[in-house]
Structure formats: C-alpha cells, structure tokens
Amino acid sequence: MDVYKTIVVGLFGALLGSQLPIPLAELFAAALVVVAYLRLTKKNLRLPTAVLTTIQIILGVSIGITVQLSELIDSFSMPLFVGLILCMLSQTSVNFVWLYKKEKWTPFESLLGAIPGAMAAILMISEEQQKPSPKIIFSHSIRLLLLVVLAGFIATTGDGTSQLSQTLSPSQIPHLALLALASYLLGKAVGKIGVPAPFLLTSLLVAALYNAQFPTLQLVIPESLIMVATAILGVLIGSRLAPTTLKQALEYSKAGFIVTLLGVSVTVFYAWLFSSLTGTDWEVLLLAWVPGSVEAMTAVALLLGLEPAFVAINHVMRLMMLYMMPVVLKSPLQRLSRIKDLF
Template sequence: MNAWGASAASLVGLVVLGAVGSLSAVALGLPVPLLIGPAILTTLASLMGLPLQFPHHLRNFIFLLAGIAIGATVSPDSVAALVRWPLAFALLGVAVLLMVILGQRLMVVLMPTDRRSGLLAAAPGHLSYVIALGEDLGLATRGVAVVQSIRLLALTLLVPFAVALAGIETGIGLNNAPVIHEMTLLQTTLCIAAALALAPVLMRTPVPAPMLLAGMIIGAAVRLSGLVPGGLSHWIAFPVLAAIGTLIGTRFAGVTLAELRRSALAGLAGTTLAAALAVVAAWFAAGIVEMPMLHVLVAFSPGGLETMAVIGAAIGANPGFVAAAHVARLLFLSVLIPVLIRRTQEPLPASR
C-alpha cells in the first residue's frame, strides 16, 4: 500500500474508532462521552499496534472549529472576571514552578533518567516544545514523550470523572454553556474564514495553540458583538469533540508495552503530583476569581490546552479564564524550562 492509501486507511480507522467509542461511552453514561470514549478506544488500538496517524492539517482544522465553538460561549458577564486574574495567575505560576522542580526529582528517581530528561518529562505541558528541545539537546526523547502522553491521557480521563463525582452535569458536547441558538451555515463559514485569516498572524507569535486561539478569538468576538446568536451547530460540534478524543489516543501509536510499563509509574506519579499542586492552587484561586473550584481546577490542570478548554466548555466554565490560564502556563514554561536547563551546567544549543 502506498503512502496515500495508508493515510486514507488510517483516517477511516480513526473515524470508526471515534464513532464506536462515542456511542459506547454514551451508552455507558460516561462523563463527556464524545471525548472520553474515542480517547480510550483509540489509545487501546494504538497500543495494540494499529498504524493510526491523525493528519496534521485535519488536526489544525479540528482545533480551529473547537476554538470557534468554545469562544462562542463567552458572554459579557464572563469578561467581568478579568480584573481578578492577576492574583490567580501568580498562584498558577507558583504551582507550575513547583510542578517542574519537584517533578524533575521524581522523574530522575522513577524513570530513571538524567536531570535534563527528567526536567522535560516533568514539564506540565508544552509537549511539542519539550520534545523539540530534547532533540536539540541530544536526549532520548522517547521516554519523555511516553510520560507526557500518559499525563495528557490521565488528565483527560480523570478531570471529567472528578467533575461527574462532584455532581456537575457535563452533557455530551461543546455547547453546554448557556447558548440557546446555533449559527447558520453562512455564519459558520464566515467565522471559519475569519479564523483562518487570523491563524497565520498568531503563528508568527510565541502564543501556543494558534489555530485553537484563532477560533476562540473569532468565536468570542462574533458572540460578544451580537453578530451571531450562539455557537456551532451540534452537527459540527459533536464530531469535533470526538475527533479530539481520537487525536489524544493516537499519541500512543508505536509505543510498545515494554516502553509503556517502564514509563507508566513515572507518568502516573508525575501526573498525581502535578494534579495535587493544581488542586491546591485552584482552591486558593477560586475565592479570588469568584468561580466554582472545579471550574478553576480545569483552568489550572496541567493537561492539553485544547482538551481542557473543551472540558471547561462542557461544564460551563468561563472559557476566557480557562484559555488564559492555560496560555499563561505554557508561556511560563517557555521561559522557565530553558532557565532550569542552564542550571544543570549543560549549555543550550543555538537556536535553529
């Protein structure tokens, strides 16, 4: 089979896994089933050796659509929390610093690995950045990637279950916030076009997840301006959520069971440490921003920006706060990781 045929077969497989996983999770009554079901089923398929690969351009388009859906849930009332964010961000910064410093020591003991690899494995986010930096440093990044993937999957699964145990209804889609109406096809097309125009501008900046953020900015702008009455149609939002779930599962493609066993303990221990610190910081920050503690926890959780933003939208959290907190965490890591790398007495490679 040629490359095109293999890619097409992989895409068909992802569609089937996403559909079966979604329907199964809905039938079982799992929280955020359109995200959880595909994530679990695709992870299992990847570990079984199925050659699953999510097309890069499709991934970017999915993120853009998710951003529009999330941004369209922003209301004028949610913007009022802006004046309280600086103190919350300070708490988040302290939590991230502790996640990295304590997590590095944990990784060195449990993986075991050198201090630089341990630092990259402990980073609570910014997977593409830490992997690229590890490659430049000549480190063995496979273990780092597996540990980071375990963190992403664990938080994707645990946060919705924690929300469900707290008695908060999550529903199944991206439009669970108080959005009564849905965009027309023309409005949706215009939003997509505007987001596609904005995305290249954001790509020239150090802002992470530019496709998602471009969609969020456009979605929030048209909702706050009154140009559109609500969010994306469920016929679009639901498949987008399932696609994000399958994308998470494909991160385990090519990982052997032996590699998984070696890194599982370190990954779960690091995730537990980071999650505990996030809980403490969220508990203090909830009173500052005057939001439910679980809403702040989704914003402070060291999971993927796209995934946590989707979960935040599903539980009705302030989408602007969730996105801003995750962007702040990733930007902080962009500065913190090189500084800590230098403290290991190992020179950083020249920029490429």
C-alpha cells in the same frame, strides 16, 4: 487511506463513549478503540496537518463563543486574578520539578507535562515536534481522566445544561463559516512567525471578539462537529499511546497520577489562602482554580450552589491564559526542546 480508516474507528469509539454518563467519555473511548485497532493492525500513524488544523479551529471556536467579555469584566477582581495566576504558576512549577527531578523527564517534556490544563493546546505543541512524546499525553490524559470522572459523577446527577444541547439555527451557519475562515487565515499568518498551536489561539480570540460584537446571536457549535473533533483528538491520543509498552504505560500513568495530586494540593492551599484574604468561600475558589473540565466543575458548582458563574468565568480566563502561554513561552519552548539536561 489508513488515516481516514483510523478516524472512522475513532469516531465509532466516540459514539460508544457517548452512551456513558461520564463527561468526555467520547474522548477516552475513541483513544482506547484506536489503541486496540493500531495494535491489532500493527500500524504506525501520524495525523496530517490539515486534520490537526481542523481540530484546533473547532475547539477554539467552541470555547471562544462561550466567552462573555461583559461577564469577565464584571466578575474581575484583582486580588483573585493574582491568586489565579499564582496558583497556575505554582501548579506548573511543582509539577515541573517532580517530573524533571523524580521522573527524569527531559526539561521540554517536564514543562508540557506540568502545565495544568489546556490538553488540546499541549497536544498540538507536542505534535509539532519530530518525535511527539507519549509521556506528555499520558500525564495529561490521567489528569483529565481523574478530575473529569470525579467531578462528573457529581455533575451528571444534576439538571445542568450544556451548550451542546442547544439547537443550531440555519441562520448561524454563515457566522460559523465566517469564524472558521477568519480563524484559518489568521492562523496561517500567525503560524508563519512560529507561534505554537496557531489555529487554536486565533480561533479562540476571533470567536470571543465576534461573540462580544454580536452578543444576541447565541452561537453554538453543532454537536456532530464536536463529536468529530473529539474523535480525532482521541485518534491523536490513541496513535501516540499505541506503541507504548505496558511497563512504560504504568510508569507514565504513575507520573500523571502524582502530578494530579500535587496540582490539586497546590489548588487547595491557594483556595484556603485567598479565602482568608478576600472572604470568598474556599470551596468556590477550589472549583474555580482546579485544573479540571470547565463543564464538569461548573455543573458541580451549580449543584452545590457555589457561584457557578464565577467558577465558569475563572475557568475561561484560565484556559485563555493557558492557550496564550505557548506564545509567551515560544523561545523557552524551542530551547527546551533541544536540551536534554538543565544541569
């Protein structure tokens, strides 16, 4: 019963946040309200598996239906794809070294805290551990907050439209139900072989393939469902932040701030390097490769006339690779979770 009460509190916070002209304000408002609620009631909360599964499916499908495989193929450039991968690997490596060497985090915490983006996937992997670490949540929350707010102040001044503003047609409901069912069944099967965040991965792939097969459907996720998923994700964040002391919060926030600066610095370097090699505007590459919000970065590119389609496609590719990263890193992640020191 406490779980559902807290989710309602988180939904209330998300509704309040939706009134703010800041991207993802719902997420952070829900988290803050839940932190206040759990501290006042002195409760300790862990979300059940069914709730986490629901979040993964909603978020995975919402991203997957935006993927246009034809656009991915048309905009594909091997040199820039290599640049994207090198940029992501460098961001992760630099952040990992800082968190492990300077902040004295464990190898497992350092890796999850260092991966640039895909906050939902990282939270799901963290939540699968017996004792989810608040350090990881702080690191990603601060990074997301800084990048989204900075881009959001520019993005919200324009006329860009979001897929959430589109109207859901009743004829789309059976298609979405089929996607949810297929994602759940495949996620159960994939989860049995130990893949982290299985429902997030399968729902993204199923939705992307379905969208490619039926491109004229123009599927959209109801805004109310996105709001619920965002609120629950805020509850998850808030429930992990609530037991944290002020000293720990400041320490973890500092780490998140530093790795954000390091990640952006690495992105600036690679944007300049591959701009020199390929002739692509470095500002375009910066917006395409910075580990920020897809919606906000695309809106900024639209306002500044910096190839918004290219920016959006690169962020989709980045997210897809990040969501698949836990599958590739399954064995290293399992080993790291049992190691306290690499040396």
